[in-house]
Amino acid sequence: MTTRIYFATKGLGQISEQDLQQALDCFNLGALVQFHRTAEGVMGQTLLVQTTEGEFILKGNPLYNGQFQEEQFFVEQLAARTTIPVPVPYQIQEDTELLGWSYVMMPKLPGSHLYDPVFQTTLTSQDHEEIADVLAETLAELHHWKVPDAGEYDPVADKIMPFAGSYLDWLYGSIRHWLHDAEKYSVITDDDVRWVDEQLKQSEAAFLVSSVHEFVMGDFKVENFLVQKADPPASPWKISGLFDLTTAYFGDGTADLTKITARYLREDRPDLAARFLHHYREKVCADDVEKCIHFRSRLLIHLLYQRILWWSEAKATGQVTWEADLSFAPWAKQYIEKVLTLLD
Template sequence: MTTKIIFASNKLGDITNEQLQQMLDQFDFGKLISAERTANGAMGQTMFVHSSKGEYVLKGNPLFPGQFEEEQYFVHNITNRSNVSVPTPYNIEQSKALFGWSYAIMPRLKGKHLNDQVIVENLTKEDRLQIAGVMADTLLQLHSWRVKESGEFDAKTQSLRPFEGNYTNWLYNRIRFWVEDAKKYSEITPNDIAWIDNVLLQANDSFDKFDIPTFVMGDFKPGNFLLSNRESGWEISGVFDFTNAYFGDPLADLIKILTIYIDQNELDVANHFLSIYLGDCYEKGHIIQRLKVHMLQQRILDWGCAKAIGAVTWDDQKSFSAWVELYTKTIEDLID
């Protein structure tokens, strides 16, 4: 279910202080001091709650049955398998009696987002390189969780459900689905389709050789992690939101960060990010092909969404394939 939910959004609706206090009482979390909606919660599911015993995040009105159980599973395993800070304990209340929907409540993690104005305005070049390094290190820790088969967590059975067919078929079918969806809102030409098919064809061998599926966060971006600047330097002080997590090719988690660096023309920082993550990799050709496919997947999602809502922020004269090729060629240049 996780990997099928992309744009759905359930809002919290109106919540009273009395309801929040009842929630706090249920978990013995103290007396309510204040509460506010989160600025970075794109799905509208989250609220910060400050009490006499600490700061918490309320996440409610699940997007699909089992959303919170999946996140709890990922949080529990990441806590036990790595040093990555995640919101634990992740408490779930199944009853809908209080708010009209089930909810989760967890500790609020400390730090600021990478796109926070206070951070952005004061970052030096050395800061940017160091942050790129800690992002790569964090992903390496997350991706150290390896499994036997690619798939997603099934909250009903509390087990891994393999993707139908093999991983490559699942990924390619997913891309083709969103290509067809994007056609509803924009022009995707026969030349675009031929280019897409060629990218996928060239990567077949690279994905056939991929045989170590790992945890994939599915949405590793500045809005889903926090940074703190300690005496020892920058560190990622918290990672959260595992609604899109699954098990597959870990390179997929690099794409949103690489896209930001490419858009900001910070190619030296992107190169540092990749060099820390890849280390002494001897399969650069396969890495490039897989990254190009993952970039294609993200870009067709971004293209279709932007066209659908009229939020295009790039040169709209380019065809889809010409637009994406700017990113895929940059990936080649960075790794070659």
């Protein structure tokens, strides 16, 4: 799945305490105390479970065959390759008899979500700045994992399988596919298509210079990590948990910058967006001068891809929050230019 996009889920349905206790017993995780659905659980797949042995996350009813095996692979690899906390052990129960579907049990990681409004009220301006730096540093560390070929994990083969064709073929093909898919829900004019093609052509060289490809989480957003300040209070902020890794692949890590940048801008914090982008670029430039040279062009294309997906979703669901008569190209252009200005 990795790079495919899912807009729906089957959810977990109703689960009895008795069945949940049996699910816990499979991994000797103690007696059930209480459980509830997580507020921002991935597509309705997760429960927070408290037992006499601690707190755990149950993730069930996979969206596709191999979802849990894929996430387990990336969890275990990141645990071995980075200092970033991930949910290990990630234990899979493949038997579907008990709950009607396979499931995973993993430890609940400590820390707070940045989307939590109560937590937000405790943060100072300095805290926000330090957290923006930590997010940039976390991505830089994730992107240190490099492989020769762009591709995704295949749970059947149990290895990274290269994309058909080059990374550029896959990326540009995906962008064009979703642009034309948006025609089902909205008007995409010939001028829109020409403008997108022009951006792709101008940035093509930026994706042809590298002979290696890096780990890309694919969904680096506030719902998928936790932050924490260790004792004593003067200690620095850190990422205390990273999860939901089934959109990971190997390509250009710059793609991971788009969602945090967008969130900062939605919160009217261009200063934090700029800090986040600059700090990441500084970390990358220290290790990869070539990538640094083409940073702006690569970021432009990933922002364009993000805008296409957001346009399509908003049009399909009727949640358009901008001028209804604004066509795609000028709408996307004004956002992309705003972000790129932050790099100056």
